[in-house]
Amino acid sequence: MDTKSKNYRYSVWFKLLAVIICVSGMITLAYGLLQAPYFEEAIQNKEFRESMASKNIFQQVYYHISVLAFNYKSEENIKAGSALNEAEIADKKSYLGSQKETELQQAESSYYESVNTYQGYLNDRQFTIDSDGNVSDGSDIISGLKNDDILEKIKQLKEKKDNSIKEINEKYDKLLGDVEKDAINQQLADYKAQLGNLKNYHGIYYTVVQAGKNTLTNVAAGSAENYYSTLPISVKLTQSNWGSFFGNYSYSPYFIPSDTTVYFGMSQERYQTEVSSFEKNVARGLAGVKTSSLGLLLVLISLSYLVYSSGRRPGTDGVQLITVDMVYLDIALAISIPAIALCITPMAQFVPYFYRDNLRYNISLIYVIFSVIIAIGTLIGILFTTMFVKRLKRREVIRHTLIYRILRWFFRWLNKLAAGIKRNISGVFGKSPLAMRLILIFGGYSFIILFFTLILFASGGDMGALFGLAGIVGVNVVAVYFLLKNFKTFINIKDGTERIRAGELTYNIPEQGIPELRTLAGSINQIADGLKHAVGSQVKAERMKAELITNVSHDLKTPLTSIITYVDLLKNEGLESENAHKYLGIIDSKSQRLKSLTEDLFEAAKATSGNIAINLERLNVASLVSQGLGELSDKIEASGLTFKTGFPAENAYVMADGKLLWRVMENLLSNVFKYALPGSRVYIDVNQVSDRINIVMKNISAYELNVTEDELMERFKRGDASRHSEGSGLGLSIAKSLTELQGGNFKISIDGDLFKAILELPSCTE
Helix, strand or coil, X not given: CHHHHHHHHCCHHHHHXXXXXXXXXXXXXXXXXXXXXXXXXXHHCCCHHHCHHHHHHHHHHHHHHXXXXXXXXXXXXXXCCCCXXXXXXXXXXXXXXXXXXXXXXXXXXXXXXXXXXXXXXXXXXXXXECCXXXXXXXXXXXXXXXXCHHHHHHHHHHHHXXXXXXXXXXXXXXXXXXXXXXXXXXXXXXXXXXXXXXXXXXXXXXXXXXXXXXEEECCCCCCHHHHHHCCCEEEEXXXXXXXXXXXXXXXXXXXXXXXXXXXXXXXXXXXXXXXXXXHXXXXXXXXXXXXXXXXXXXXXXXXHXXXXXXCCCCCCCCCCCCHHHHCCHHHHHHHHHHHHHHXXXXXXXXXXXXXXXXCXXXXXXXXXXXXXXXXXXXXXXXXXXXXXXXXXXXXXXXXXXXXXXXXXXXXXXXXXXXHHHHHHHHHHHCCCCHHHHHHXXXXXXXXXXXXXXXXXXXXXXXXXXXXXXXXXXXXXHHHHHHHHHHHHHHHHHHHHHXXXXXXXXXXCCCCCCCHHHHHHHHHHHHHHHHHXXXXXXXXXXXXXXXXXXXXXXHHHHHHHHHHHHHHHHHXXXXXXXXXXXXXXXXXXXXXXXXXXXXXXHHHHHHHHHCCCCCCXXXXXXXXXXXXXXXXXXXXXXXXXXXXXXXXXXXXXXXXXXXXXXXXXXXXXXXXXXXXXXXCCEEEXXXXXXXXXXXXXXXXXXXXXXXXXHHHHCCXXXXXXXXXXXXXXXXXXXXXHHHHHHCCCEEEEEEECCEEXXXXXXXXXXX
């Protein structure tokens, strides 16, 4: 039932439906957000009188009124210059003054640059140019030299400069004199523009009362208080409530004076129009909120399902990948972001068209284009999301990026380079020949002796000579001590070698002295350890050989003795005896026992020699174990044992021979049926450790396991020391050999009565 449910949940049709719902939800969300400008009206849930829409209308009107009533006041006030801003006038004059100085300097510079081209001529005649630009010989201004072309050209340049300066002064004198006049004209133009703007507010009434007089109004004279109270909506502003009405934001920097009251109101017709428009906007805003909320809900539900089912397929375990998942995640992200941005950009161009009443484009066509763009962007986002989630489930987000691959290659190359440098350096300094080391030591000794000798003979005083002599004696003392110490180490190695040769294999030579002597002592110690191990292995092999012969003889002799005994009984009693049928059954059973022993011996011999054809293939270990247990279900039920299996979340594959691997598992299960404690549990776990697949089988032994793991792996060795069980003692040995033929490892572990067999095989990912 669970498998059917899983297949149903991971159905490709379900996934396709989720994608369609996600795209539809995103389009719905986008269409709802088109009404975002009206969300505020819908969320406020207020009447038009209290809404921001009404305040916005009055704020716009107030801006124009504040400029007219509080700044300009009237045309006469503007013409009199009372509305001028002295600071602005001063800034304007300062700016014009700066412009004037700049142009004067340019005129002067242009003149002197032109005159400088004739500087050589003037220097030859000892002429100079004074601060006013006149050419002089030091006493009088040169004049009447019309025949000299150079001086005539300089004179013309000076006249041009003087005319330019005069024009500049005249121009800016006029501009400076007209600053206030131009400002007044500009204010008059703005005053009329503000009045024109107020006239465009149809159905909006306003009155400004200053010191009890109506200074600005578009209604008939009379009591403003009474008039505005009759309007469907009106506002009375004073300095005390101005800030609370407009809040922290307003259209004007001009506050209401303390003696001023401003009235606003709407005509019945304008009021009805604004209320109708407001209610329409509220309805659009509510529809937009509901639509966008529904779209968001659909997106979240469908996207959650896609994330949950991403990489899952009916009938398979683990996270499955498709071709597009081979693209690195960072590359996919770099492609997805610009693609989605290209989808968003034209959408931003379409949005303004949805708020125009006089839309001259085909609205249906715009909706279709809008939907297609959103669908494309959503599909790109879903594709990247599923790619990311699959790698996240497989714990490969970082590893499946191009940046990670590049960095990993770089650091591997760096480690390889460092290892090569280290190897070369160690080859020079750690493995240098003894002769080279002695040369280096003797060279250092000679250099130090030469140094102190030069001090001894080159010094001019007794202290220098004494220092040189002391240095020579000290160096030689250290050298003799070094030689004696290493000679003693050599004697220790020689004596230790004699002791080991005499058979004292437990003796270890102290590893001292120079590196070569330490290496020599260590090598001799390793030889002694090897000899000790070889002797121990030989003794153990002889003992095992004797036990093997004893066990084989016992296992073959027992059924053979029974067969001979019951054959003699048949001879004596005859085939007509009432016990003949029982005797024949025992003879048949013992014959089958002999046959089984012979076949096990033959299979053990072939497995050990490797004379077995191996057909490696990609196998699912969990499926193999489950199928095998299913085939042995009758035997399991009859044994009274409870089998517990544990498999990894993802499929575990190995390269192995299916028949041989099952033969290994069959031998292990046969041991369980023979030696497991009745009524106990048997655990079979499959797990992946690095690049290896481990199959671990654990059970409680019915017999006391008073042997070691190595002994139990020997041939004809059984778990029951009395050898009363039906086993041959070859099962574990055969399992070990068959496992090693497939490139794996087989080992067992004993902890009290807990027996654990561990089968290790290389994993196969492809």
